Amino acid sequence: MNTGCEFYGDALVELVRGTLDPERTRRVELHLETCPDCRDALEVVQAVRSSTAEAPSGLESRIRDAVRAAARERVVVRKPRIAPVGERHWWQDRRGWAVPVAAVAALLLWIGGQLASPGQPVEGGQEAEAAAYDPYGAWPASDGVVAGDVVLSELSEEELEALLEEMQS
Amino acid sequence: MATRVDDDGLVERARAGETAALDALVSRHHEAVYQVAYRVLGDPDAAADAAQDAFVKAIRGLPGFRGDASFRTWLLRIAANVATSAGRRTTRRAEVALDAAPQQAGGLADPERRALTRTEAARVERALAELPEKQRLAVSLRIHEDLSHREIGAIIGSSEGAARVNYHLGIKRLRELLT
Numbered sequence: 449m450n451t452g453c454e455f456y457g458d459a460l461v462e463l464v465r466g467t468l469d470p471e472r473t474r475r476v477e478l479h480l481e482t483c484p485d486c487r488d489a490l491e492v493v494q495a496v497r498s499s500t501a502e503a504p505s506g507l508e509s510r511i512r513d514a515v516r517a518a519a520r521e522r523v524v525v526r527k528p529r530i531a532p533v534g535e536r537h538w539w540q541d542r543r544g545w546a547v548p549v550a551a552v553a554a555l556l557l558w559i560g561g562q563l564a565s566p567g568q569p570v571e572g573g574q575e576a577e578a579a580a581y582d583p584y585g586a587w588p589a590s591d592g593v594v595a596g597d598v599v600l601s602e603l604s605e606e607e608l609e610a611l612l613e614e615m616q617s
Numbered sequence: 618m619a620t621r622v623d624d625d626g627l628v629e630r631a632r633a634g635e636t637a638a639l640d641a642l643v644s645r646h647h648e649a650v651y652q653v654a655y656r657v658l659g660d661p662d663a664a665a666d667a668a669q670d671a672f673v674k675a676i677r678g679l680p681g682f683r684g685d686a687s688f689r690t691w692l693l694r695i696a697a698n699v700a701t702s703a704g705r706r707t708t709r710r711a712e713v714a715l716d717a718a719p720q721q722a723g724g725l726a727d728p729e730r731r732a733l734t735r736t737e738a739a740r741v742e743r744a745l746a747e748l749p750e751k752q753r754l755a756v757s758l759r760i761h762e763d764l765s766h767r768e769i770g771a772i773i774g775s776s777e778g779a780a781r782v783n784y785h786l787g788i789k790r791l792r793e794l795l796t
Binding site for chain 1: 634636655656761763
């Protein structure tokens with residue numbers, strides 16, 4: 449089979465569809481007279497084109513109904529889920545920053561308390577520190593910087609609320 | 618190209634929740650989506666289910682449609698993926714029975730001629746069913762939907778060159794089976 453044939457590919461599809469310009473149509477027809485491979489290929493294209501799988505009756509309306517339902521779902525999902533102001537707790541009014549700010553403020557208060565009483569020895573040294581490991585990763589380093597503060601940004605709102613509650617208790 | 622422009626406008630309106638635009642997109646593309654699903658699955662009922670699923674997925678995913686490809690290409694890719702997944706869940710493509718052969722385009726008044734045409738259509742169907750999926754889709758999308766090899770590649774998940782090769786291999790194999 450002459451797969452390198454100039455007319456073997458797209459021109460035959462265009463010829464069958466009737467979208468080939470007159471000049472190319474004439475050239476392809478001339479070629480077909482001398483190329484049995486392309487004549488066979490043309491037959492194949494014509495046969496495949498005539499065997500279109502027609503959609504069953506009623507499919508369009510069935511899909512239309514399903515699509516409308518899906519679009520309605522999408523609109524519902526896009527509605528804001530925050531409760532009205534009257535039903536919210538005070539910390540929910542500015543959800544984006546209220547809890548993290550409260551957590552950081554509590555941390556700073558706690559650090560301030562620690563720095564205000566520098567004379568107290570740390571019991572057990574490093575081993576005790578390891579045993580008293582803070583699962584939220586927020587603790588004061590020796591230079592007074594909150595070593596775990598970066599971790600705060602990675603915590604979920606629930607974890608931050610739990611952290612805040614633990615530190616306040 | 619005019620279709621592309623019209624589709625873009627319809628997509629924008631559909632994103633805004635306009636029901637008429639959704640309906641127009643369904644009306645315009647449901648046959649092509651069904652065609653793709655049928656070429657993958659070989660079963661009219663399963664193809665209809667897959668076509669519906671593909672549209673629903675497309676509408677749900679409309680906010681993520683960036684317009685890199687045309688809406689039609691994007692939708693047909695979803696259809697191919699949905700149908701392929703559905704085909705994996707079931708044992709796909711039983712022998713194409715004569716009764717399952719798709720109807721020929723255009724009605725024929727002469728019953729004898731119609732029967733002959735139907736037999737020929739079934740023969741083409743069986744030949745198409747012999748092809749590997751990508752070759753079958755490449756042939757169908759090129760001949761039935763008049764898509765470019767680049768668009769076909771985007772739909773079947775391959776390069777433009779690979780789509781072209783799949784098309785040629787498909788035609789070559791069909792030529793052996795049909796002529």
